Amino acid sequence: MLAKRRLPRAIFDFFDGGAEDEVTLRGNRAAFERVRLLPRVLVDVSTVETVVDLFGKPSSLPLAIAPTGGISAGRAGAELILARAAKASGVPFTMATPSAFTIERVAEEVGGRLWFQLYAVRDQEFRAKLVRRARDAGYEAILVTVDLPVSGKRERDPRNGFHTPYRPNWRNSRDVIFKPAWALEMLRHGLPGMANLEGYRFSTPTGTDIVTAVGREMDAGIDWEYIKRLREQWPGKLLLKGVERPDDAERAVAVGCDGVVVSNHGGRQLDGATPTLEALPAVAAAVGSKITVLLDGGVRRGVDILKARALGAQAVLTGRATLFGAMAGGEPGARRALEILSSELQRAMQLCGARSAAEIGPHLLYR
Ligand SMILES: Cc1cc2nc3c(=O)[nH]c(=O)nc-3n(C[C@H](O)[C@H](O)[C@H](O)COP(=O)(O)O)c2cc1C
Secondary structure, eight states: OHHHHHSOHHHHHHHHOOSTTOHHHHHHHHHHHHOOBOOOOSOOOSSOBOOEEETTEEESSSEEEOOOTTGGGTSTTHHHHHHHHHHHHTOOEEEOTTOSSOHHHHHHHTOSSEEEEEOOBSOHHHHHHHHHHHHHTTOSEEEEEOSOSSOOOOTHHHHTTOEESOOOOHHHHHHHHTOHHHHHHHHHHOOOOOGGGTTOOOSSOSSEEHHHHHHTTBOTTOOHHHHHHHHHHOOSEEEEEEEOOHHHHHHHHHTTOSEEEEOOGGGTSOTTOOOHHHHHHHHHHHHTTTSEEEEESSOOSHHHHHHHHHTTOSEEEESHHHHHHHHHHHHHHHHHHHHHHHHHHHHHHHHHTOOBGGGOSGGGBOO
């Protein structure tokens, strides 16, 4: 709510909204709310341990920060803020392709455990260059987003006049006037660009909403052959982000991926896509013993992390939960969001009789 109060409506809605009727957006949350836990009692839970192994290294929580593009439009330096908060909390941060800061700058200025989210843009040479840059800057993993061959139809954006370039009208001007803290910051720092795409030739330079502008640059023709080629080019961990089907997860294993993120892009792409928590068990059953299965979509509280692990995820990614922390309170706000998730997870583990992340399993679910 603090984030909502601070941001112009068009920007808040760009962060908060989903595709079309937002059925999947709501469904992601509803799926968490439907899960019933069966707590185990009389276990010594005077201390609990939330650390998990992610790709052979410890993460202080079963959590990484999800890639979110365009976020410096809400607060200057938002990507750096989230990366710093992730580093301080001992969890990985995923840098989005459409970020206001370059791959290199986040690595140099912040460091920590960095993953890079790759959008397969049409220009194949440019795409290959992004992969080389992530490798040279020492990123640990690439998450290829595979649920966005075209952009989802997010109706709040055009309705709010969230266009590039910015075209002032009464509604969006009034909105800005009443958000002085945000407006002053943007006056001081300027509206952010997409630093990683500097030099990229957009096919539709003007007059379209932002989501459509980025969506039009996606190569809707990429298929498993591309992932195979990428596997040869990229020496680090390779994950597909946006998988909901067990057969796709099995193909990811077959082409040499190290993980999948069960995701529907936070309800921002296919409206009608299955809530991720419902899709998770079948994916985990198919590939969970071979590769790392992560989940995102609708994680808002620590107990949600416990539910996701009980249903087969190794860890979750958080999009809006940590993003709104950063919007409300900058770096302290982002850290606070992570602290809340951490303390809620610890409490949920204590109340469930799970002393470590390894002790969170399907036995805690009421079926
Ligand atoms: C404002 C915003 C921007 C996003 N940008 C990207 C992006 O650039 N690349 C990507 O793969 N996913 C992007 N996502 C999706 C997130 O990575 C993640 O899948 C989703 O937010 C998870 O759902 P949650 O917000 O309910 O946690 C974005 C999400 C939001 C809210």
